[in-house]
Amino acid sequence: MGSKTFFFPAPVPAERADLLRIHSAEHVDRIAATAGRPFDSLDPDTSTSPRSYEAACLAAGAVVEATRQVCGGGSGNAFALVRPPGHHAERGWTKGFCLFNNVAVAAAYALEELGLQRVLIVDWDLHHGNGTQNSFYQSDRVLYFSTHMFPYFPGSGTLAEQGAGRGEGYNLNVPLSGGMNDAAYAAIFNQILVPVARQFEPELIMVSAGYDIYHGDPLGTMAVTEAGFAYLTRVVKDLVNEMCDGRLVLTLEGGYSFQGLRDGVLASLGELSGEALLPGLESRISPLVEARFGASGNLSSDSLAAIRRAYAPRWHI
Ligand SMILES: [Zn+2]
Numbered sequence: 086m087g088s089k090t091f092f093f094p095a096p097v098p099a100e101r102a103d104l105l106r107i108h109s110a111e112h113v114d115r116i117a118a119t120a121g122r123p124f125d126s127l128d129p130d131t132s133t134s135p136r137s138y139e140a141a142c143l144a145a146g147a148v149v150e151a152t153r154q155v156c157g158g159g160s161g162n163a164f165a166l167v168r169p170p171g172h173h174a175e176r177g178w179t180k181g182f183c184l185f186n187n188v189a190v191a192a193a194y195a196l197e198e199l200g201l202q203r204v205l206i207v208d209w210d211l212h213h214g215n216g217t218q219n220s221f222y223q224s225d226r227v228l229y230f231s232t233h234m235f236p237y238f239p240g241s242g243t244l245a246e247q248g249a250g251r252g253e254g255y256n257l258n259v260p261l262s263g264g265m266n267d268a269a270y271a272a273i274f275n276q277i278l279v280p281v282a283r284q285f286e287p288e289l290i291m292v293s294a295g296y297d298i299y300h301g302d303p304l305g306t307m308a309v310t311e312a313g314f315a316y317l318t319r320v321v322k323d324l325v326n327e328m329c330d331g332r333l334v335l336t337l338e339g340g341y342s343f344q345g346l347r348d349g350v351l352a353s354l355g356e357l358s359g360e361a362l363l364p365g366l367e368s369r370i371s372p373l374v375e376a377r378f379g380a381s382g383n384l385s386s387d388s389l390a391a392i393r394r395a396y397a398p399r400w401h402i
Pocket residue numbers: 210211212295297338339340
């Protein structure tokens with residue numbers, strides 16, 4: 086992008102010790118064993134080619150490095166533009182194109198290596214991040230907040246899955262029917278995520294940024310536009326400016342429309358950098374601010390009330 090605003094650090098593969106905070110040794114070994122092999126099928130959706138293991142280590146490593154730099158004060162925020170994605174990967178198995186859980190590996194690194202006490206993970210991918218949820222289900226140090234289509238792959242992500250033990254109340258799912266537009270997402274972020282985040286007081290916010298909620302995505306039926314992606318990014322950026330000294334790390338999850346992926350990522354990068362990268366976008370973002378005042382797009386007020394009711398016992402929302 087030839088801009089002084091962006092810089093591109095060299096990717097660094099994740100250390101085995103970093104992967105082992107989230108994954109079993111058997112799982113890491115199983116992925117490592119695919120290196121150099123022409124083809125392996127690890128589950129019905131997930132197969133590998135000779136360099137998949139290398140790519141997966143670089144993907145997890147990039148999110149770790151982004152987190153290290155953002156928390157070290159070297160950079161205000163970062164976007165790890167990686168594949169394969171990560172949020173479906175479980176401790177002991179792959180799922181849904183995901184080999185290692187990049188965002189979970191980096192959040193665990195932030196807690197154990199950087200000394201952070203609380204990390205908020207926001208997951209706006211079309212699909213529920215089962216692997217991320219399960220990685221921190223019993224922890225009160227990582228709050229997982231996911232909006233996703235439901236019922237849909239991978240099948241988890243109900244309002245009732247709220248965490249266990251010390252983690253009870255620190256897992257917030259917002260299951261949605263298809264068709265949700267920019268204003269619906271804006272309302273959920275403004276009316277549920279923002280107040281919960283202010284009470285949780287994270288020191289770092291990470292985003293599993295999936296662009297498969299784009300209106301033209303072939304895997305989904307959500308109706309989010311470039312303006313919506315910019316606005317959701319703006320909401321989390323405002324939160325980190327308010328509470329986390331600007332520490333924000335986005336990592337790429339899904340997104341299967343090339344146009345949606347390109348323009349959605351540019352919309353987010355525009356917000357992260359403060360540079361207008363998509364002409365005319367600002368005028369399309371402004372109406373979304375109305376969601377702060379009660380508008381909820383095509384999400385019914387009954388649905389919004391049900392989400393609020395599910396979490397109101399623990400959080401003031
Ligand atoms: Zn997805």
